[in-house]
Amino acid sequence: xxxxxxxxxxxxxxAHNIIEIKKRIPQALMAVVKANAYGHGAVExxxxxxxxxxxxxxxxxxxxxxxxxxxxxxxxxxxMEAQFPEYAGVAAEHDxxxxxxxxxxxREAKAYVTERPLTVHVKVDTGMGRLGLRTRAELDxxxxxxxxxxxxxxxxTHFATxxxxxxxxxxxxxxxxxxxxxxxxxxxxYIHTSNSAGAIRxxxxxxxxxxxxxxxxxxxxxxSSEMAxxxxxxxxxxxxxxxxxxxxxxxxxQTVSYGATYTTTADEWIGTVxxxxxxxxxxxxxxxxxxxxxVRCPIVGRVCMDRFMIRLPHEFPVGTVVTLxxxxxxxxxxxxxxxxxxxxxxxxxTSRLPRRYx
Numbered sequence: 001x002x003x004x005x006x007x008x009x010x011x012x013x014x015a016h017n018i019i020e021i022k023k024r025i026p027q028a029l030m031a032v033v034k035a036n037a038y039g040h041g042a043v044e045x046x047x048x049x050x051x052x053x054x055x056x057x058x059x060x061x062x063x064x065x066x067x068x069x070x071x072x073x074x075x076x077x078x079x080m081e082a083q084f085p086e087y088a089g090v091a092a093e094h095d096x097x098x099x100x101x102x103x104x105x106x107r108e109a110k111a112y113v114t115e116r117p118l119t120v121h122v123k124v125d126t127g128m129g130r131l132g133l134r135t136r137a138e139l140d141x142x143x144x145x146x147x148x149x150x151x152x153x154x155x156x157t158h159f160a161t162x163x164x165x166x167x168x169x170x171x172x173x174x175x176x177x178x179x180x181x182x183x184x185x186x187x188x189x190y191i192h193t194s195n196s197a198g199a200i201r202x203x204x205x206x207x208x209x210x211x212x213x214x215x216x217x218x219x220x221x222x223x224s225s226e227m228a229x230x231x232x233x234x235x236x237x238x239x240x241x242x243x244x245x246x247x248x249x250x251x252x253x254q255t256v257s258y259g260a261t262y263t264t265t266a267d268e269w270i271g272t273v274x275x276x277x278x279x280x281x282x283x284x285x286x287x288x289x290x291x292x293x294x295v296r297c298p299i300v301g302r303v304c305m306d307r308f309m310i311r312l313p314h315e316f317p318v319g320t321v322v323t324l325x326x327x328x329x330x331x332x333x334x335x336x337x338x339x340x341x342x343x344x345x346x347x348x349x350t351s352r353l354p355r356r357y358x
Contacts, residue, residue: 005274007239007349009044011044014045022052031046031049032059039348057075082099083098099121122156127160127173192209194212199212199217220237238325243273243320250270256301260301278305279352280348282303293316297312
């Protein structure tokens with residue numbers, strides 16, 4: 001690794017989070033490792049999760065599932081995004097489970113499932129308004145269309161507002177799901193709902209689900225600020241660091257970066273940090289404070305493609321570590337500054353930033 005900017009992933013923190021979540025839920029755990037495990041590294045996180053109590057993996061793309069298979073992972077993998085029927089045989093060949101929500105899809109997919117049966121989970125839309133069937137008639141038609149080329153192993157839904165403690169939609173979605181699968185529970189090996197927020201909320205509830213899907217909490221991040229107290233046991237696993245590449249004095253009246261949006265008001269120490277929007281450190285981060293040897297230092301001027309500048313209180317040696325996320329710089333603080341959520345922050349940081357596992 002040549003560049004002096006990197007992401008550190010704490011293996012022990014991920015293991016801790018999975019173990020603590022498992023203590024609190026009676027159901028089996030699906031570790032969601034889509035989007036390169038929310039930027040943490042899919043293969044590495046999948047192995048940690050499976051070694052610490054997860055029994056299934058969830059991804060968004062068939063390509064993501066095949067990456068895990070190619071890495072030697074044999075645990076069940078569910079692809080939660082829709083796939084075209086012509087790829088059903090590819091999924092079956094790699095022993096990958098697909099999400100389905102249409103009898104027509106099964107009928108079209110039959111032509112491509114020839115060597116071995118395809119395992120599928122039925123996706124139900126109870127209030128998200130995106131993928132999923134919505135009526136019992138649709139579900140019955142799908143089950144009728146399944147022949148011995150398909151193993152209809154599971155059925156599931158996803159909560160829209162589980163991270164909002166006072167939202168009635170969370171309970172309404174549970175009700176809709178229960179009504180839709182009424183009388184069919186013995187038909188499925190896995191009945192699952194949830195996300196990180198819902199997993200903990202359901203811990204004390206009497207529900208007929210035997211599997212829960214957990215994503216963001218695996219990585220030590222809160223599903224929402226409202227859920228922080230319920231997830232106080234989490235340990236963040238993600239830290240983004242770099243090093244000062246240049247430190248210099250600019251006299252009063254000098255401008256910094258594109259557009260000359262920042263002008264020094266006195267002699268100021270300016271440090272250059274080699275991380276930019278090509279790494280996913282977007283221009284909205286201008287004005288945010290990063291940590292330099294225990295000192296908070298503001299980003300001045302616009303973030304560039306490959307670097308940004310910070311105002312230092314005094315001279316620091318070139319090579320001094322700068323912490324952009326983690327430790328004294330909470331990721332939720334950055335997310336608030338950017339007007340987004342922690343999910344988006346970790347997912348948008350690109351592969352230009354090498355991952356180090358510690």
